[in-house]
Amino acid sequence: MTLAATTHGFLSPTGVEIAFLLVGLVTLGAALVTVTTKQLVHAALWLVVALGGLAVEYLLLTAEFIAWVQVLIYVGSVVVLLLFGLMLTRAPIGRSPDADSGNRPAALAVAVAAAAALVWVVVDAFRATWIDLGGPAQGSTEVTGAFLFRHWVLPFEALSVLLLAALVGAIVLSRKRGADDGAGQGAPQAKERR
Amino acid sequence: MHLAYPAVLAVLLFCTGLYGVLARRNAILVLMSVELMLNAVNLNLVAFDVWLRDTLHAGQALTLFTIAIAAAEIGIGLAIVLLVHRNRGSSDIDRLRDLAEPPGGPGTRPGSGTGLGAGPGQDAEEAPQQTTSARQSEAAA
Numbered sequence: 065m066t067l068a069a070t071t072h073g074f075l076s077p078t079g080v081e082i083a084f085l086l087v088g089l090v091t092l093g094a095a096l097v098t099v100t101t102k103q104l105v106h107a108a109l110w111l112v113v114a115l116g117g118l119a120v121e122y123l124l125l126t127a128e129f130i131a132w133v134q135v136l137i138y139v140g141s142v143v144v145l146l147l148f149g150l151m152l153t154r155a156p157i158g159r160s161p162d163a164d165s166g167n168r169p170a171a172l173a174v175a176v177a178a179a180a181a182l183v184w185v186v187v188d189a190f191r192a193t194w195i196d197l198g199g200p201a202q203g204s205t206e207v208t209g210a211f212l213f214r215h216w217v218l219p220f221e222a223l224s225v226l227l228l229a230a231l232v233g234a235i236v237l238s239r240k241r242g243a244d245d246g247a248g249q250g251a252p253q254a255k256e257r258r
Numbered sequence: 259m260h261l262a263y264p265a266v267l268a269v270l271l272f273c274t275g276l277y278g279v280l281a282r283r284n285a286i287l288v289l290m291s292v293e294l295m296l297n298a299v300n301l302n303l304v305a306f307d308v309w310l311r312d313t314l315h316a317g318q319a320l321t322l323f324t325i326a327i328a329a330a331e332i333g334i335g336l337a338i339v340l341l342v343h344r345n346r347g348s349s350d351i352d353r354l355r356d357l358a359e360p361p362g363g364p365g366t367r368p369g370s371g372t373g374l375g376a377g378p379g380q381d382a383e384e385a386p387q388q389t390t391s392a393r394q395s396e397a398a399a
Binding site for chain 2: 078115153155171174178194237
């Protein structure tokens with residue numbers, strides 16, 4: 065691995081690297097538009113581009129199953145949830161001039177400083193490290209199912225409990241409380257309202 | 259593939275999300291930026307897992323778990339944002355200042371005595387003034 069810098073130079077990229085770089089530029093551009101645009105719905109739609117680009121990056125890193133999970137969960141459900149949230153909070157359609165708060169210069173300074181420091185450290189640390197993408201795919205559905213249900217069963221089941229708790233919590237939070245909050249009357253009221 | 263490409267992309271995505279979290283005013287836009295940060299971490303996990311060729315595939319398993327936890331987080335977060343919007347009519351996070359300190363510092367907060375060594379008589383004299391001034395400041399706010 066220390067020989068990667070001598071055998072694989074940055075100036076002679078492989079095809080996978082060129083594809084990764086192009087998709088990465090698209091992803092980064094979409095992410096930048098997401099955090100800077102003044103139109104709230106457009107931000108959610110650009111987030112779709114950024115998350116879809118990340119799914120393509122996972123595919124290029126031979127992690128197929130995670131790529132499809134990314135498309136399914138993020139692009140399929142999280143962005144739809146965000147759009148529903150924007151609609152339910154009556155987000156203005158069109159440009160809203162107060163999308164950014166007053167501490168924008170400070171945020172920009174912090175982000176640029178963090179990016180500079182981290183890029184410097186990461187490039188300095190992993191300049192000569194080479195990922196070998198050959199051989200059998202490391203993230204195919206077969207491999208993923210094998211390691212997930214052979215080594216990670218207990219965390220998987222604990223995660224289902226966490227999802228159940230999150231579901232119950234979201235329902236409890238978003239349920240409208242009646243005027244009289246008597247015990248035993250909450251459930252029939254909620255049923256009537258639906 | 260060089261490991262530097264996915265690592266640098268993850269760093270830049272993370273810092274983009276960091277900027278969004280700090281600079282945005284609408285709470286849902288802040289949640290979108292949090293999603294960007296989580297995705298940057300996921301990309302790092304996958305890249306390092308593919309590099310290390312771990313037999314347990316800890317990176318990819320943790321990525322799947324992170325995606326599930328992010329889905330739970332966005333559900334709870336949106337429920338909280340909708341609740342705040344229903345109660346206050348606005349989901350701008352820089353207007354939710356109930357827990358903020360008053361601008362004059364902690365000494366001007368009503369009810370918090372500044373002098374620890376003050377006698378009980380002095381306290382009793384000052385108490386009505388303090389409450390009236392506190393009421394005035396609340397009415398002004």
